[in-house]
Amino acid sequence: MRAFHWGRGNLYRAAIxxxxxxxxxxxxxxxxxxxxxxxxxxxxxxxxxxxRQIQQLQKENQELADHVKALKSDPQAIESLAREQxxxxxxxxxxxxxxxxxxxxxxxxxxxxxxPPPPP
Numbered sequence: 001m002r003a004f005h006w007g008r009g010n011l012y013r014a015a016i017x018x019x020x021x022x023x024x025x026x027x028x029x030x031x032x033x034x035x036x037x038x039x040x041x042x043x044x045x046x047x048x049x050x051x052r053q054i055q056q057l058q059k060e061n062q063e064l065a066d067h068v069k070a071l072k073s074d075p076q077a078i079e080s081l082a083r084e085q086x087x088x089x090x091x092x093x094x095x096x097x098x099x100x101x102x103x104x105x106x107x108x109x110x111x112x113x114x115x116p117p118p119p120p
Contacts (some may be wrong), residue, residue, distance in 0.1 A: 031037050058072050070077035081086045 029036065033039070067077075071081065087095055087097065
């Protein structure tokens, strides 16, 4: 039986093969690794989303600050809020309040039948 002899050509081929495998592994790691291109792209999308959310919240915050300022200094804003939330009216005005829809899961007869009678 003859022993395998690493000749110069075989050694060269093995080195090229090893370098190719290492290169492929590094490329795959660079693309799909923890800090690779895929992760970078995902982080950029998240950053864009968060920046849009920050802008929306800043706009909402400014609107609320303007509303607070108006309520502190503008009598018309105070009157509008009092009319809307407290249902206040000026003398001589009549306010009509429509009943709100009741939030029931079933028809009125079914819910009334399910309730126990009041104690005597």
